[in-house]
Each structure stands twice: as structure tokens, then as C-alpha cells.
Amino acid sequence: MLKLNLILLLKIISFSYGLKEENVLQTEVFQVTINPSMFNWTYSNEQYTYEITLAGAPDLPSWLKYVYSNKHHSVFVYGVAPIGKKSVSLDVVALNRKTYETRVEQIKINIAEKLNPALYEVYLKINNINVEDMFDVERMEALKDIFRKELWKDSGTDLYVTYLNSALDIGARKPPNPTEEEGVVIRLGSQEAFSHEMIGLQEEVRPLWKMTLCPFKRTSVERYFRTAGFALDWCLFRLIGENNSAIGVNEKLSYQEPNDVLIDTISKDDIPKRDYFNDYLLATMVPIGINLILVCLVSFIICAKHDSLKDEESEKFFNEIFHICTDCVDDCKRDERELTPPQEPGKYEGMSNEPLYAINSDMSLSPEPMLFSLTNSPTSTLGHGVHCRPSPPPYVRPKFKPEL
Template identity: 95%
Template sequence: MLKLNLILLLKIISFSYGLKEENVLQTEVFQVTINPSMFNWTYSNEQYTYEITLAGAPDLPSWLKYVYSNKHHSVFVYGVAPIGKKSVSLDVVALNRKTYETRVEQIKINIAEKLNPALYEVYLKINNINVEDMFDVERMEALKDIFRKELWKDSGTDLYVTYLNSALDIGARKPPNPTEEEGVVIRLGSQEAFSHEMIGLQEEVRPLWKMTLCPFKRTSVERYFRTAGFALDWCLFRLIGENNSAIGVNEKLSYQEPNDVLIDTISKDDIPKRDYFNDYLLATMVPIGINLILVCLVSFIICAKHDSLDERELTPPQEPGKYEGMSNEPLYAINSDMSLSPEPMLFSLTNSPTSTLGHGVHCRPSPPPYVRPKFKPEL
């Protein structure tokens, strides 16, 4: 609602308001280019931003998408016109980031019926390009020429693009490196039946359909696509016949407005409910049980150690007289030997003639006796 009011306000204050028309065909991909020249502005780097909505609505219908191209510095509005629609109008709001000038343009898309719609389609996923790259006429013609000249030669007169979308919109992962390409899915259709080369190529890659990740990087026709600069995901290669169905592909050529689609809703009671009681028990009882086991284990260790200390304290001490006779026997033997000695004074240090004990501090031993030297008679 806020976006709708903003668009109405911008229409009132806009400096220019014009009407441009585009003619498109049903079941065929079209693209509308929006650039600064559409608003009589000169190109100046990343100066302008754009907002595209359905006239009188806050957003685009499901069959219309738009993408900004940094390479071309333009916005591409693309999609496949639905059957039953005659025309749609788009409001394009442009903003100048430097001057904050706002301008509004309206684009009217006239939808015409395609006289010879495609009956057969080939479904491809290309990994090394983005959606905006497929709006390059030379690149698109290079892809078509592979089928016109090599694989599907009968489709040379009426081969056209029936579907184009980013790989991210069908569930592919966004590349981790922002500079890498996101990949695109594309369908090419024709009224001519598939050639033997196309049928043989599908049989070649059929075993890969059941794989989630595609390990297969080469096929017998890989050289045609590599030369033109296309890296295909062969696990998603499909051929769609007249009944608009194929294994692994459930999309159809015809499109419906979101308002015409009946959504089969379910009641609140039909929504499955989950019982969290088991989760609660698991989250509470398991930690409690582990803690109880640890408490019991620690208690057992403490009690066992306490019992060993009690046993050590209850052990009676050794009697001191038990080994008294053994330790004193050598001393008794020594005393008895000394008492039997015939000269007890030999064991006394004071009886020694050279001992100074008991004689006073100034007592000295007697000098040796004087001996007169003997001289020879000659002297």
C-alpha cells in the first residue's frame, strides 16, 4: 500500500510523463530495455535507479521479472505473456541519485497470439552466464545456431525461446563469489519433431537424472557448446514433447494469472502437530541421570577412602619393650669385656704420660734426657 501511494505521488510531481508501447507474442520470451535515454537523461555511471510495477498495483505479475545489468547499465524487463491477456501497462519510476529528480514513464505491452506455437521444447541449464547475458543478440543467436546447424536442423525456421529464468529462481544456490555467474535455465521450442541427435543425447544423459549433484561434465556434443562459450549442466537436459511433459520437468507452455489460480488451502486442524513431551524428557532426564551417576561415584570414592583411614587409626601401636633386650645386648657385652680387662688404666685417657688432662693448663711434658755428643779424637 505504501509503495502504491508513492507511485501515485510521483506521478503528480513528475516532470515528464509519456506512454511507450511494446508488441510481444504469446508463449515467447520478450524483453523491454529501460535506460536513462528513456527519460531524456544522459548516461552517468551508477547514477540512476528504477522501480517497475504493474499499473495500479504495488508489484509486477508473476510472469514478469526485471533485472539490472551492471554491464549494460540498463534494466531488462522480461517474461512470457500469458494466454488470454491482450495488454498490460507498467509504471517505471526513475530516480536520479545526485539531484533526487524523479521521473515516471508508462510502458504499454500489447500481447498478440502466436500463429505457430512450439510443440516441442528442449530444456537447458547453462552455468556460466546470467540472465542479462542472454539478452545479447549475438549470444542468443550463437545458442540457437548450435541446434539449427548441428542438433536440431529441422527447427531452423521457427526456433525461438519459450522460457528464460535465473537458476536461483528454480532452487540453485547463489555462488559464494559475487563475481561468478548465477546460471540460467532456458527452453527453446519449435513445431518440428526432435531429431535423432536430440533423442540420442537425451538417452546419453538419462542415467544422470536421478543424481542430486551432477558429476558429468562432458557429452558427445560438448564441443559445440564449449566453442560457443556455454557450459551446460547435463543432468538437467530434457526434451519436452507435445503433451508438454517430460521426466523431471512439470512446467507447461501456458501461463495463468495469479488471480485465476485456485489455491487449495487446508484447515488449522489438518496441520500436523508435534508432541514435545519426549523432547522435554530427553532434555531434562538425561542430564539429571548423568549427575546422579557422578554423585554416586564420588560418594563411593570418598566413603572408601574414609574407611581406609579408620582402619589405619584402629591398628594398635607396637610395644616399646618388645625389642629392648635385643638392642641392649651389645652394650652389656662391651661393659662386661671392659670389666674383665687386667689393666683398667689403659682405658683411661688421664693415665697417659703424654696427656695434659688433669695437669693444668701450663703443665708441659719433661724434656728428653741430655746426651753428650761424641767427638772424634782427630777433632
């Protein structure tokens, strides 16, 4: 809406140079060149920008496209005039980037019916050119001459272009190098039937149609196109007959006014309201019910006692295993008591708790730790059994003569 208001405002404040008209034919590709001379400006390198829209609309219709050519410093508006349309008007807004001067021009395209439209078409994809290159008259005529003189000689009088578009618009990948060409798809049509050379060429490339990635392929007519500077993608080569049937090719173009399409809308109040209570109940109660059933089932299996689960042989086996283990323990304890000699009562009763003393070299008494440990230590080996080894005698310092 803002763009539309801007265009209307520019129309009021801009100087108009008069309405320009273009005459085109239905089912045939046309192109309108927009350059600085249309606005009485001189040519300059990328000094001007253009905005093209349908009169009274914010954009162009689907059957019209435009592309800017850096080589020609111009904009090419191209497309195929649809059947059932008499005329269209385009608004062209030009902007001078240096002075910010804006000018508006209007172009009226008059559409006439084409006599003897094409009944047969050939569909091509050319990899080494761009769309704006096909607006060069010499290049376009070189492509037509290949069919007029070599492949489709009967079409020399009425051969014309019925479709032209960039390869990117049909799903091709953008080249990684910006300087490389994007490629174009083009259809040439005529009323004359296909020649034997054209039919034979389609049969030659038919095995390539089923391949996802088209391999490098040179056909028997490759020399004609290479000499003229065209590198074709033979996987997309098609011949289209009267019924417009071909693999991977769009149907015939048609046009319908936007105002003719009636959309039966409904109000917001008429939109049915959905009750989510049942969905919520279903989403919560079903999992809870399943979990309760599983808990009850597991509890019944674990806690319930069944007579069929009792096995007398198993009970007897486990009881015998238990008695065998207890008998072994009792036998071991009995053997240990038999091997241990009885302790004589009162044998160590006379020993006092006072520490023992040893006689030193100076005839003095001192506590002897080893003797003390042999009597009062809890780890003493006395009374441990007849098989225990007795402790060695206490160590006494030898007496040496002073002169030694």
C-alpha cells in the same frame, strides 16, 4: 499501500514524456530495456535506480521479472506473455541519486497470439552465464545456431525461446564468489519433431538424471557448446514433447486474473469455538488414575500377607543360623573366663593413694613419676594376668665423685 500512493503522487508532480508501447507474442520470451535515455537522461555509472510495478499494483505479476545489468547500466524486464491476456501496463519510477530528481514513465505491453506455437522444446541449464547475458543478440543467436546447424536442423525456420530464468530461482546455490555467474535455465521450442541426434543425446545423458550431485560429464556434442562459450549442466538436459511431459520441468505457463478468484470467507462469529474442558479433564484425570492404580497394586504386593509365602524350611534354616552364632559367642566368652586367673582378695588393699618417693643423691626425697604410675595409673599392668610382663625397676641416678 504506501508504495502505491507514492507512485500516484509522483505521477501528479512529475513531467510525463508520453506512453511507450511494446508488442510481444504469447509463449515467447520478450525483454524490455529500461535505460536513462528513456527519461532523457545521460548515461552515468550507477547514478540511477529504477522501481518497476504493475499499473495500479504494488508489484509485478509472477510471469514478469526484471534484472539490473552493471555491464549495460540498464534494467531488463523479461518474461513470457501468458495465454488469455491482451495487454498490461507497467509503471517505471526512475531516481537520480545525485540530484534526487524523480521521473515516472508508463510502458504498455500489447500481447498478441503467436501463430504456430512450439510443440517440442529442449530444456537446458547453462552454468557460465547470467540472465542479462542472454539478452545479447549475438550470444542468443550463437546458441540457436548450434541446434539449427548441428543438432536440430529441421527447426531452423521457427526456433525461438519459450522460457528464460535465473538458476537461483529454480533452487540453485548462489556462487561463493560474487564475480562468478549464477547460471540460467532456458527452453528452446519449435514445431518440428526432434531429430535423431537430439533423441540420442538424451539417451546418452539419461543415466545422470538419478544422481543428486551432477558429476563432470562431457558428451559427444560438448565441442559445439564449448566453442560457442556455453558450459552446460547435462544432468538437467530434457526433451519435452507435445504432452509437455519431462522430469523436473515445470508445466506450461498459464495466467489467471486475481479478480477472477473468488474466496468464500466467513465472519469471525461463524468460526466454531472449541471447548477445552474435556481435553483438560482427559489430560489430568488419566495420569492421576493410572498413578492411583499403580500405588494400590504396589501396596497390595508389599503389605498383604499370603499363606503361600510362608516357607517352613526357610524359617528353620534362619533359626539354626541364629543359634549357631549365639553358641559361638558364648563359647568364646567361656574360654576367656577360664584362662583368666582369679584375683586374690585384699592383695592390693593395703596400698595407699599417696605418691611414692625416691631417694636422691643428696639424701632428699622426691616424688617418683614412674612409681606413681605403677600404683595409681589406670593403665597399670598389675592385675592384668599372669602372662603380662612386669614393669622394670625405677631408675636411680648413679652417685659420682666430685673430682671425676
